[in-house]
Amino acid sequence: MEHTLTADFLAGQTVLLRLDLDVPVSADQVSDDSRLLSSLETLKFCSTHAKRVVILGHLARPDGYDESLSLKPVIKEIERLLDQPIFMVPFHEGLGKSYNNKIVALDNLRFFDGEAKADPEFGHKLASMGTVFVNEAFAVAHRSSASTTLLPSLLPSRLGFSFANELAALETALQTVKHPIIMIMGGIKADKIENVDMLLKNVDNLLLGGRLVDLVQPQDKLVLASLTPDGLDITAESATVFSSLLRTAGTIIWNGPLGKFEDPSYNKGTTIVANAMASTTAFKIAGGGDTLAAIHQLGLESKFDHLSTAGGAMLYYIAHKTLPAHEAILHSPSKPSAK
Missing domain, CATH: 3.40.50.1260 (Phosphoglycerate kinase, N-terminal domain)
Structure with a gap:
C-alpha cells in the first residue's frame, strides 16, 4: 500500500504526528489512557526512525486559550508511557519555530482559531515545523481541520498503525x-x-x-x-x-x-x-x-x-x-x- 508508514519514509525527517489526545482529564491527571495506548506503537516507531517528532493534538472544544484545557497533563502521561522526555512548546511561543529536542509537543491546537477553520495560513505555519506528516487520530478523521485535511496537501503523508487498523477493520466488516x-x-x-x-x-x-x-x-x-x-x-x-x-x-x-x-x-x-x-x-x-x-x-x-x-x-x-x-x-x- 502506497501510504503505509515505513522506516524509509521517516528516515532523516521531522515528522508532524497528529495524535488523538482528546482524553478525559481530572485533577490534572488522565483518567483513561486507552486512546494514548492505541497510538503508542506509532509514536515509538516515529521516535525510533525519524530525526525528530512534533506531536499535534487537541483537547475538548476551547474558545481560544484556556489553561484548564492545556495538553500538559496529557503530554505528561505520554512521557510516562513512552519513558522518554517530551519538550512542550509554551503556547505563547506560537508556531513556526524549530526545536532541537527529539520529541516536541504543541499545546492544544484548538487554542488556535485556524485549526477548526482549516485556515491555509495556519496550515502552512504548522507544515513549516516538519517535513512529513503522519495521522494517527482516527477519532477526528471525519472532520476537516488544518491538522487533519490541510497538512496532507502540504507534506508527504502516511496513516499511523492504529488509524490503518481501524480503517481496515471497518472496510472488512462492511464487505462481509x-x-x-x-x-x-x-x-x-x-x-x-x-x-x-x-x-x-x-x-x-x-x-x-x-x-x-x-x-x-x-x-x-x-x-x-x-x-x-x-x-x-x-x-x-x-x-x-x-x-x-x-x-x-x-x-x-x-x-x-x-x-x-x-x-x-x-x-x-x-x-x-x-x-x-x-x-x-x-x-x-x-x-x-x-x-x-x-x-x-x-x-x-x-x-x-x-x-x-x-x-x-x-x-x-x-x-x-x-x-x-x-x-x-x-x-x-x-x-x-x-x-
Whole structure:
C-alpha cells in the first residue's frame, strides 16, 4: 500500500504526528489512557526512525486559550508511557519555530482559531515545523481541520498503525456484512443526527435512544425509543422492543449508551439492550468512548467482533464509505524530500 508508514519514509525527517489526545482529564491527571495506548506503537516507531517528532493534538472544544484545557497533563502521561522526555512548546511561543529536542509537543491546537477553520495560513505555519506528516487520530478523521485535511496537501503523508487498523477493520466488516443490519445509536451529541439520512440507506433498521430521539422525525426504518419522564433513560418497554429486533440481526452496529449510563439509576435500558446484543450470533461492531466504557463496565468486551475507539468517525465511514482525513492522505505528495 502506497501510504503505509515505513522506516524509509521517516528516515532523516521531522515528522508532524497528529495524535488523538482528546482524553478525559481530572485533577490534572488522565483518567483513561486507552486512546494514548492505541497510538503508542506509532509514536515509538516515529521516535525510533525519524530525526525528530512534533506531536499535534487537541483537547475538548476551547474558545481560544484556556489553561484548564492545556495538553500538559496529557503530554505528561505520554512521557510516562513512552519513558522518554517530551519538550512542550509554551503556547505563547506560537508556531513556526524549530526545536532541537527529539520529541516536541504543541499545546492544544484548538487554542488556535485556524485549526477548526482549516485556515491555509495556519496550515502552512504548522507544515513549516516538519517535513512529513503522519495521522494517527482516527477519532477526528471525519472532520476537516488544518491538522487533519490541510497538512496532507502540504507534506508527504502516511496513516499511523492504529488509524490503518481501524480503517481496515471497518472496510472488512462492511464487505462481509450480513443482513439484517441493525444499528443502535444513543448519546447526547447532536451532530450524530447529521448522518441519519445516509445511515438509513445502509442499514435495515436504525434504533435511536437517548436525547437524540427529540431531534428527529419518525420515518421508514427508524425506530425511536420512548424515554422515561426525566428523559435520562429509555423505558423498559422500548428496551424490550429493541432487544427483540436485535435478536433478528445479522450485523449489529452500536454507538452511544441509551441513557445516562454512568448513573446507576439510569443504566437499565443500556444494560438490557447491551446484554441482548451480546447474546446474539450477529457480527457486532461498537465504537465511541462512552460505548466502550459501558461495554467494559458490563464485562462484554469478548462478545463484540470489533471495538473502535472512535464513534463519530465510525458512523461517518459507515454512512459515506470514506473519511475526509483518509481522502486527504490518499491525495498527498507521495515521497519526502531527500535529506
